Amino acid sequence: MSLYESVFQNNREWVAQQLQEDPECFNEMAKGQAPEFLYIGCSDSRVQPEDFMGVKPGQVFVHRNIANLIPNNDLSAASVIQYAVEHLGVKHIIVCGHYGCGGIKAAMANKSLGTLNMWIRNIDDVYRLHRSEIESQPDDDAKFRRLVELNVEEQCLNIMKFEFIQRARQNGEYPRIHGWVYDIATGNVVDRKVDLNKYQEELELYRLD
Structure with a gap:
């Protein structure tokens, strides 16, 4: 067989x-679903959120793509997030990257990958924004891991810029946004405790009146 x-x-x-x-x-x-979590992760076949989160069917709504990106022009990601927030009432939005991510590695390699380069360009923007910090890391592996972490943080920030997210948070404390990194080599997942308050000035540009 x-x-x-x-x-x-x-x-x-x-x-x-x-x-x-x-x-x-x-x-x-x-009869329906009422998940508490929206999980946004990488499409990598080695990363299975239902397993390492220990959740049951119906407890987590999932969106996955290469390198767990939330570009502002991605209607698929935006639609998933809006549906999860406004129709399913999720309390927690999780952006989960992982060490050893092929998408992050491809962006760092700076090679021609055809159509994929259009998607990878979003990671290039993260690298550009944090170039000095990434380049200050002691070796290539440390640079790779730090870009994984910073990419998670930037995607959390992208979520905060959505109008419907701001509207929901004006009406209450949810949804809360979390940035995680999963380590394939150990099976452990870590909450990076992303502090979006440090981007307050930037978020003011997207603030609703």
């Missing part, structure tokens, strides 16, 4: 196991 064919066998076994544990689990799930 090929790996592709085994997926369907695995699915049947998984369904049977779920029903054995809770005969009503799929009926309940079909």
Whole structure:
């Protein structure tokens, strides 16, 4: 049996196991979703948020792309975030990068990658904004890891610039925005405690009246 064919066998076994544990689990799930988290992460196949977060189906709404980017012209990401905030009522928005990210590495390599370069350019902007800090790191690996962390921070800032995010936060304390980094080599995830208050002056440019 090929790996592709085994997926369907695995699915049947998984369904049977779920029903054995809770005969009503799929009926309940079909009624709707009310996730507390919106997780925005990288598409890397080694990074599976449901596993390292220990969450169940229905608890986390997920959006993934190369290098966990939230460009201001990306209608897909913007639509996911707005839907999660205004229709699902998520309390926490998590931007999660990871060490060893291929998208970050590609941006640092500065090579021609065809169409992919249009997407990677967003990471180039992060590098440009923080060039002196990144270049001050002791070696290439440290530079790589620091760009991963700074990219997470910048994407959190991009989320804060959305009008619907500002409107929601004016009406209450949610959604809260968090920046995480997952370490594939250890399996550990760290909350970077991103302090968006230090960007207060920049955010004033996007503030609603």
